[in-house]
Amino acid sequence: MNANPFATVKEDVDLSPEVADEVKNTTCYMCACRCGIRVHLKNGKVRYIEGNPDHPVNQGVLCGKGSAGIMQQYSPAKLKKPLLRVGERGSGEFKEIEWDEALELATKWLGDVRARDPGKLAFFTGRDQSQSFTGWWATQYGAHNFAAHGGFCSVNMAAGGLYTLGGAFWEFGEPDWDLTKYFMLFGVAEDHDSNPIKIGLGKMKTRGEAKFVAVNPSRNGYNAIADEWVGVRPGTDGLFVFAIIHELLRAEKIDFASLARYSNAPWLVIDEPGKPDHGLFLRDAKGNPLVWDLTRKKAINAMGPDADAAPAFAGARTVKKRNVVPSFQHLATRYLSDEFSPDAVADTIGVPADTIRRIAAEIAHVAFEEEVVIEQPWTDAWGRKHDKMIGRPVSFHAMRGISAHSNGFHTCRALHILQALLGSVDVPGGWRYKAPFPKPIPPGVRPAGPVANPGEPLAGPPLGFIKSPNDLLVDEAGAPLRIDKAYSWEHPLSLHGMMHMVLHNAANADPYKVDVLFMYMANMAWNSSMNVPGTLDYFTAKDDDGDYKIPKIIYSDAFWSETVPYCDLILPDTTYLERWDCISMLDRPISSAHGAGDSIRQPILKPEGDVRPFQDVLIDLGHRLGLPGMIREDGSATYPGGYVDYMANHERGAGSGIGPLAGWRGKDGTEHGRGAPNPDQIGRYIENGCFWTQNLADEQLYFKPFNRSYLDHAKAMGWIGHADPIVFQLYNEDLQKFRLAAQGHGDKQPPEEHRERIETYFDPLPIWYMPFEEAEVDREQYPLHALSQRPMHMYHSWGSQNAWLRQITSANKLHMHVDTAASFGIDDDDWVWIESRHGRVKGQVKLITGVNPQTVWTWNAIGKRKGAWNLSEDAPEANKGFLLNHIISEVLAPGKNGQRYSNSDPVTGQAAWFDLRVNVTKCAAHEAGFTEPMFEALPREPHAAPNPPVSRYGADLKGTPTGKKADAKAWVGNRHENATNIAGLADGKGNHTKGDAS
Amino acid sequence: MTSLPQNPSKVKLGLVIDLDICVGCHACAVNCKEWNTSGKMAPLTDMDPYGAKPDGVWFNRVHTYEAVDEAAGTSRTVHFPRSCLHCDDAPCVTVCPTGASYKREEDGIVLINTDICIGCKLCSWACPYGAREYDEDEGVMKKCTLCVDKIYNENLPPESRVPACVSTCPTGARSFGDLGDPNSDVSKLVAARDGYALMPEQGTRPVNRYLPPRPKKVGDEMAPRLLDHHDDSADGAGLLARWVDKVLSA
Amino acid sequence: MHPAKSVIYFTTASGAGYGLMVWLAVMGAFGFIPADRTFGIVGFGLAFFLIISGLLSSTGHLGRPERAWRALSQWRSSWLSREGVAAILTFGPTGIYALSWVVQGQNGGPVGMIGLAGGGMSLITVYFTSMIYASLKAIPAWSNRWTSLGYLSMALMSGALIMLALQAGFGLGHMAVMIKASVALLALAGVLKLAYWRALQSDPARSTAESATGLGQFGNVHMIESPHGEDNYLLKEMGYKIARKHANKLRRIALVTGFILPMAMVAAIMVLGLPYVVVLSFLALISAGVGLVVERWLFFAEAKHVVTLYYGNRNV
Numbered sequence A: 001m002n003a004n005p006f007a008t009v010k011e012d013v014d015l016s017p018e019v020a021d022e023v024k025n026t027t028c029y030m031c032a033c034r035c036g037i038r039v040h041l042k043n044g045k046v047r048y049i050e051g052n053p054d055h056p057v058n059q060g061v062l063c064g065k066g067s068a069g070i071m072q073q074y075s076p077a078k079l080k081k082p083l084l085r086v087g088e089r090g091s092g093e094f095k096e097i098e099w100d101e102a103l104e105l106a107t108k109w110l111g112d113v114r115a116r117d118p119g120k121l122a123f124f125t126g127r128d129q130s131q132s133f134t135g136w137w138a139t140q141y142g143a144h145n146f147a148a149h150g151g152f153c154s155v156n157m158a159a160g161g162l163y164t165l166g167g168a169f170w171e172f173g174e175p176d177w178d179l180t181k182y183f184m185l186f187g188v189a190e191d192h193d194s195n196p197i198k199i200g201l202g203k204m205k206t207r208g209e210a211k212f213v214a215v216n217p218s219r220n221g222y223n224a225i226a227d228e229w230v231g232v233r234p235g236t237d238g239l240f241v242f243a244i245i246h247e248l249l250r251a252e253k254i255d256f257a258s259l260a261r262y263s264n265a266p267w268l269v270i271d272e273p274g275k276p277d278h279g280l281f282l283r284d285a286k287g288n289p290l291v292w293d294l295t296r297k298k299a300i301n302a303m304g305p306d307a308d309a310a311p312a313f314a315g316a317r318t319v320k321k322r323n324v325v326p327s328f329q330h331l332a333t334r335y336l337s338d339e340f341s342p343d344a345v346a347d348t349i350g351v352p353a354d355t356i357r358r359i360a361a362e363i364a365h366v367a368f369e370e371e372v373v374i375e376q377p378w379t380d381a382w383g384r385k386h387d388k389m390i391g392r393p394v395s396f397h398a399m400r401g402i403s404a405h406s407n408g409f410h411t412c413r414a415l416h417i418l419q420a421l422l423g424s425v426d427v428p429g430g431w432r433y434k435a436p437f438p439k440p441i442p443p444g445v446r447p448a449g450p451v452a453n454p455g456e457p458l459a460g461p462p463l464g465f466i467k468s469p470n471d472l473l474v475d476e477a478g479a480p481l482r483i484d485k486a487y488s489w490e491h492p493l494s495l496h497g498m499m500h501m502v503l504h505n506a507a508n509a510d511p512y513k514v515d516v517l518f519m520y521m522a523n524m525a526w527n528s529s530m531n532v533p534g535t536l537d538y539f540t541a542k543d544d545d546g547d548y549k550i551p552k553i554i555y556s557d558a559f560w561s562e563t564v565p566y567c568d569l570i571l572p573d574t575t576y577l578e579r580w581d582c583i584s585m586l587d588r589p590i591s592s593a594h595g596a597g598d599s600i601r602q603p604i605l606k607p608e609g610d611v612r613p614f615q616d617v618l619i620d621l622g623h624r625l626g627l628p629g630m631i632r633e634d635g636s637a638t639y640p641g642g643y644v645d646y647m648a649n650h651e652r653g654a655g656s657g658i659g660p661l662a663g664w665r666g667k668d669g670t671e672h673g674r675g676a677p678n679p680d681q682i683g684r685y686i687e688n689g690c691f692w693t694q695n696l697a698d699e700q701l702y703f704k705p706f707n708r709s710y711l712d713h714a715k716a717m718g719w720i721g722h723a724d725p726i727v728f729q730l731y732n733e734d735l736q737k738f739r740l741a742a743q744g745h746g747d748k749q750p751p752e753e754h755r756e757r758i759e760t761y762f763d764p765l766p767i768w769y770m771p772f773e774e775a776e777v778d779r780e781q782y783p784l785h786a787l788s789q790r791p792m793h794m795y796h797s798w799g800s801q802n803a804w805l806r807q808i809t810s811a812n813k814l815h816m817h818v819d820t821a822a823s824f825g826i827d828d829d830d831w832v833w834i835e836s837r838h839g840r841v842k843g844q845v846k847l848i849t850g851v852n853p854q855t856v857w858t859w860n861a862i863g864k865r866k867g868a869w870n871l872s873e874d875a876p877e878a879n880k881g882f883l884l885n886h887i888i889s890e891v892l893a894p895g896k897n898g899q900r901y902s903n904s905d906p907v908t909g910q911a912a913w914f915d916l917r918v919n920v921t922k923c924a925a926h927e928a929g930f931t932e933p934m935f936e937a938l939p940r941e942p943h944a945a946p947n948p949p950v951s952r953y954g955a956d957l958k959g960t961p962t963g964k965k966a967d968a969k970a971w972v973g974n975r976h977e978n979a980t981n982i983a984g985l986a987d988g989k990g991n992h993t994k995g996d997a998s
Numbered sequence B: 001m002t003s004l005p006q007n008p009s010k011v012k013l014g015l016v017i018d019l020d021i022c023v024g025c026h027a028c029a030v031n032c033k034e035w036n037t038s039g040k041m042a043p044l045t046d047m048d049p050y051g052a053k054p055d056g057v058w059f060n061r062v063h064t065y066e067a068v069d070e071a072a073g074t075s076r077t078v079h080f081p082r083s084c085l086h087c088d089d090a091p092c093v094t095v096c097p098t099g100a101s102y103k104r105e106e107d108g109i110v111l112i113n114t115d116i117c118i119g120c121k122l123c124s125w126a127c128p129y130g131a132r133e134y135d136e137d138e139g140v141m142k143k144c145t146l147c148v149d150k151i152y153n154e155n156l157p158p159e160s161r162v163p164a165c166v167s168t169c170p171t172g173a174r175s176f177g178d179l180g181d182p183n184s185d186v187s188k189l190v191a192a193r194d195g196y197a198l199m200p201e202q203g204t205r206p207v208n209r210y211l212p213p214r215p216k217k218v219g220d221e222m223a224p225r226l227l228d229h230h231d232d233s234a235d236g237a238g239l240l241a242r243w244v245d246k247v248l249s250a
Numbered sequence C: 001m002h003p004a005k006s007v008i009y010f011t012t013a014s015g016a017g018y019g020l021m022v023w024l025a026v027m028g029a030f031g032f033i034p035a036d037r038t039f040g041i042v043g044f045g046l047a048f049f050l051i052i053s054g055l056l057s058s059t060g061h062l063g064r065p066e067r068a069w070r071a072l073s074q075w076r077s078s079w080l081s082r083e084g085v086a087a088i089l090t091f092g093p094t095g096i097y098a099l100s101w102v103v104q105g106q107n108g109g110p111v112g113m114i115g116l117a118g119g120g121m122s123l124i125t126v127y128f129t130s131m132i133y134a135s136l137k138a139i140p141a142w143s144n145r146w147t148s149l150g151y152l153s154m155a156l157m158s159g160a161l162i163m164l165a166l167q168a169g170f171g172l173g174h175m176a177v178m179i180k181a182s183v184a185l186l187a188l189a190g191v192l193k194l195a196y197w198r199a200l201q202s203d204p205a206r207s208t209a210e211s212a213t214g215l216g217q218f219g220n221v222h223m224i225e226s227p228h229g230e231d232n233y234l235l236k237e238m239g240y241k242i243a244r245k246h247a248n249k250l251r252r253i254a255l256v257t258g259f260i261l262p263m264a265m266v267a268a269i270m271v272l273g274l275p276y277v278v279v280l281s282f283l284a285l286i287s288a289g290v291g292l293v294v295e296r297w298l299f300f301a302e303a304k305h306v307v308t309l310y311y312g313n314r315n316v
């Protein structure tokens, strides 16, 4: 201490403190984006988490959530020990039990069911990143009632894409950020590819050559930086896309050459209404589809090498005595129709017709006048050599703004069809697949039904793709065989199951009761359910004997979420920094358009409490239950080392050489994709930063569905079963098969009550219809659309326990257009009732201009139940934050015969979150200031320590000086892109990669 | 020596923030907090972290604005990160009675010596930009250090020696470098993009620069004209008829 | 700005203390009052009490009061530091003067000169205090010439009222001088305050949401999403908002109780004569005290900081 009060103290700043004792690589799981991270550890605690610059997903960047990982690790809401319910469900009264007891109990419950009827287990795994593993476990158990979260998430996107292009938006494809010149983003706030999208947008905009058009009722986030914001009315994108297609057709701005080669546009469709094969493709004896060759004037094999020379795209003809038309004729007839002209749809969409026409013209101009050419020869699937790669640089990306509507499947297909018409699929500057996509349309796996005998495994995986009514999981009478009614006549293409209906169905014994509900990582008592008040009743409903209608609920969570108190046996999971995980090619890998990749998580911290990784627990349970594949003949465990043992040693099919991880396979680790298990594989992953990637060869980078070299490579890697070209299915025959069934053809026909619905919604070409809720309600009584969006810094419900993230957003408001508010007599910050046909919820408004005037929106999942997450009872999340989920009904209005369908897409079962219609009214003065409904407060987690009044995290992690000095490194965001625009700027190839010029 | 540096070096380290591509993701804010909570001014204390009024120390905060031109009937949404601008005429330094607040001679970084800060808060009153953050628990002022303990840190690999907010920004909206050198890459970027200072009228001469959002491309620069319809028959019947015998794939 | 009690007390009390010091010096040095020991003990005691308790109270505003001594080092640039140094230095002459008066019974001649020097330094200290606020460009309501004029005039005015009340209580010295001085200073301070309020109303905004963000080229700037859900330090400290209506009412209260009423009471002494001087001067003092606290509260509460432009304010 300097004693002279008049002297200036000069600080000697420690410029080079020791940052860490140790830096470990792993994979982030603050969301499902799967970024690579470097965790700096000091004194056994996390000092700093940064993005791994070498990682293909995030290239060194880290989002807000990822950066807040420290606070997740030290969250007071962490579960610490297995819990067994002692009070009523929902009371939150538990006793702590030992793992042995917990596992014995689970084994008994699960074992009893398996011995009696494994179909009475419902195993649903929420935000699972290990679905290939949990699905395999379900298969071995014999549980056909298995699914993860996709049904309430974005199955419309997956299905729409997989049934049209053999790949999908979601995180399974990406725009060619480096070359695209026109990028349209439909209904995206954040997405699973959050860092890649941000990196891509930043580079694309900095490059400055592309136009970025955002189609979204809201202008936040990504949409704010778009060159043009198209503020459509929710649920109308299909019409918007049709109008663009209408314009392109009228102007003949269609890539016919590409359609002829790579799509089924010229395939001949039988046109004999009333016949059982009406609307199906005419095929030759070998089952090949046919096209009409205009020069040869005969029908030829559509898959043959010369089918694209001169196929007819229009005209009724008779071939093999059948009346046929090219499928394109159907397509063109439909979208050329005046009902889809810009003028006809403008009012419904809420976008001026001139804007639609201009955008169509811009798209056409960029696609057809501004081709990009890469001097790279390649060979197509028919062996024809092309000396360069020519691309139409228009690209699209879409997510839940499209998919979370009950018309989303068709809208998504419409977008893909637009891509195909432009010839911009997997071309330079277009939208590109990520391995293992593209896949055959649809992929070949069919969902397995119930097992014949208890104790047997399923015949195949419980989830798969439906090609015709024959693949449905329904009984003789056409009733659903699955608890969630997936793959039934109600939602035939529900590829991801329908987790959002499980509690409703099980509590109502519709279609039947289950004995045990086993869930993992899904906050079903709160933000992932529609109709939260009703769902809480389903959890607690009792039958006449006073027993719970859902007798037993086992749940694995890592935190004191809203759902934990509603379950019976809690298996506490670790955090993502404490366990092994596997982000597998069999699942949702880390591939990019440049190449395949997968990754792992490694435990870098010791679990704090008496918690166990859920995957390890599943392996353990599998062994205890004696499930095939998890127990050896001598009764010992197949994977005694737990999940990491499985990761390295499991093979999909004995001797297939395909396992959870694709890198460094084979005894010596030299094989990739396929190869014998490698005992050293995990070590190689860790050495490499916990991920594996393999870039495609230059000739494989584009035209993947019909690129010979790529297809052969994909087959060798095990991504596809055969190397035949993948032909875009614009007109979808599989859908037509359902329609035929509804019209009375074939042996599997829908029960009477579903006929009309199947006939309507299984149109082989995209249609548009008003979203169900909008069509059902009185639109004057409920004049507004209500949406939720993801805040970029929060992950669903699990962000709010995070001391840092919750400071950014602790309560959500309802965003409303200023003009709309004025006409409703509402002022900024007013408290309002948001009322739907199902109920009402109270919140505070925020007035803005960047929103479609007929739409209100709020941040998703910020509102919390009092007491949950161990937040204090006066936390703003619980008192001011609100959930729209409370007022979204999980079922539609009763139909003619009382039938109540799920509030979901009729084709895929995708939950229609964004169909919600509301009225907004100012609440009474005494009602202002707090949200409603307000559920009873949950108690704190048993034995939770009191919340600290102050957090001084990091005070003890400050470095000790080393006294060294270095030069500061200059850093220019998007240096490479900037360098192309700004004279004199050094081209550092971007700052985000290792070893660039400093 | 009180005041601002008497013999400042020409080096002026600072940030350049591109408002044209910032998507408002808060990554910079959280990563900053994460680095700095064990950094030079550790900790970045959080009060009532799980309670009713959580409020902690952050060196970087991201706002969202709408700029509304009522006359033209246009508006745009802009995300706007705000942190210390390391002003050349930093009023936060000159008001400080203790010398705790100072501007480094060698690179212009404005820092606080929290060991001698008395927590009089005057610097926070003097800063027009709200860049000073009071740690109620410790009773001292804190602020953005420009990651002085990261950018020069020899214990880190070279690619990590940049401010946390900069290396983490997913869109690449943030740049870091010597704005005192007109030939530096950041200065060129600022020149090319008309980078500007905030509230120049406050006379603080900030070092940091913001790059303005670019004009929107909503005119006809993408397409010279609207599409010609090749046929105006009802429901496109004429077109379909034309296509019947035409080889379109050539 | 958040009107912190400690700072309101500090500025009003130490201002009054220094003002009293000035009048003790002037009255003593020019022979308007004898060096009465009891009067000296009470007068200087009060002055020092006000000054010291004010200064101590200001350290109550500090996060680390135990380090307060460090505030002396930056007198070359910091007005706060200068104020601290000046306050300490002022104790020299004022202390000597007080001792001479109380111990030696002297307050004129060379001692008077020391007293005047102490008075001068007291004013300088008050001026430095005012400059702490007046130098803050980010708070336009303070960074103008009215701030120093106001602090000085109100220090002298409140000091005068105390002096008068003391004299009345002790029945000592030339009261007419203090009566006239008080009336004049009350008028002056009141007028300056009015002028200050007018200036506040009419001075054009220095900064706007548009200049704060640089986004003016796109239109009027509104914040639609705050970086944090709950109030942070900035908002608690600088985001204090007071309703126009409320402020106007308080201004009237300050004006009436702080200036008009005391002026009327002191003027009444002139009319009614000395028998009423004790009652009236004490009432005037109490009224002014209330008024000055309200005035000082408003000085803080009404001042807008430019940082609020980032949080939805349109101009400051």
Ligand SMILES: Nc1nc2c(c(=O)[nH]1)N[C@H]1C(S)=C(S)[C@@H](COP(=O)(O)OP(=O)(O)OC[C@H]3O[C@@H](n4cnc5c(=O)[nH]c(N)nc54)[C@H](O)[C@@H]3O)O[C@H]1N2
Pocket: A126, A127, A149, A152, A153, A154, A520, A521, A522, A523, A524, A527, A528, A529, A556, A557, A558, A559, A560, A561, A562, A563, A573, A574, A575, A576, A614, A788, A789, A795, A796, A797, A798, A860, A861, A884, A885, A913
């Ligand atoms: N209104 C409205 N509702 C929606 C949506 C919407 O847009 N609007 N979106 C829907 C969509 S797409 C989705 S995907 C769902 C998401 O909703 P959920 O699937 O419920 O997702 P989360 O809230 O993230 O939390 C899942 C649970 O996982 C737990 N958890 C976190 N980490 C771990 C871990 O490491 N191990 C284990 N075992 N558990 C962990 C959390 O504590 C939490 O209880 O919400 C849906 N709900």
Ligand SMILES: Nc1nc2c(c(=O)[nH]1)N[C@H]1C(S)=C(S)[C@@H](COP(=O)(O)OP(=O)(O)OC[C@H]3O[C@@H](n4cnc5c(=O)[nH]c(N)nc54)[C@H](O)[C@@H]3O)O[C@H]1N2
Pocket: A031, A032, A065, A153, A154, A186, A187, A188, A189, A190, A191, A192, A193, A194, A215, A216, A217, A218, A232, A233, A234, A235, A236, A237, A399, A400, A401, A402, A405, A787, A788, A789, A790, A791, A792, A793, A794, A795, A796, A857, A860, A914
């Ligand atoms: N930070 C963060 N990232 C996440 C998540 C998270 O919780 N937080 N969740 C992850 C999950 S599970 C998912 S499924 C993805 C979802 O990623 P997104 O699809 O980006 O998710 P949403 O937030 O539902 O955004 C939907 C967007 O669609 C818009 N929209 C709504 N209706 C329509 C419409 O009819 N037409 C159009 N064009 N737009 C419409 C909304 O305004 C909103 O901007 O994000 C993943 N990534």
Ligand code: SF4
Pocket: A028, A029, A030, A031, A032, A033, A034, A035, A058, A061, A062, A063, A064, A065, A066, A067, A194, A195
């Ligand atoms: S996007 Fe963010 S939270 Fe998600 S994995 Fe990447 S860094 Fe983690």
Ligand code: SF4
Pocket: B017, B021, B022, B023, B024, B025, B026, B027, B028, B029, B062, B079, B081, B168, B169, B170, B171, B172, B173, B174
């Ligand atoms: S990290 Fe980058 S994009 Fe995100 S808010 Fe900060 S500056 Fe903007």
Ligand code: SF4
Pocket: B083, B084, B085, B086, B087, B090, B091, B092, B093, B110, B126, B127, B128, B129, B130, B131, B132, B143, B204
């Ligand atoms: S921004 Fe504020 S804190 Fe930073 S140097 Fe400028 S005045 Fe000081």
Ligand code: SF4
Pocket: B095, B096, B097, B098, B099, B100, B101, B112, B116, B117, B118, B119, B120, B121, B122, B123, B124, B140, B141
């Ligand atoms: S709060 Fe600390 S740094 Fe700020 S002016 Fe006071 S002593 Fe200086």
Ligand code: SF4
Pocket: B031, B032, B033, B035, B036, B059, B060, B083, B084, B143, B144, B145, B146, B147, B163, B164, B165, B166
């Ligand atoms: S430079 Fe460092 S301290 Fe400053 S805002 Fe960025 S990350 Fe925070």
Ligand SMILES: [Mo]
Pocket: A152, A153, A154
């Ligand atoms: Mo999702």
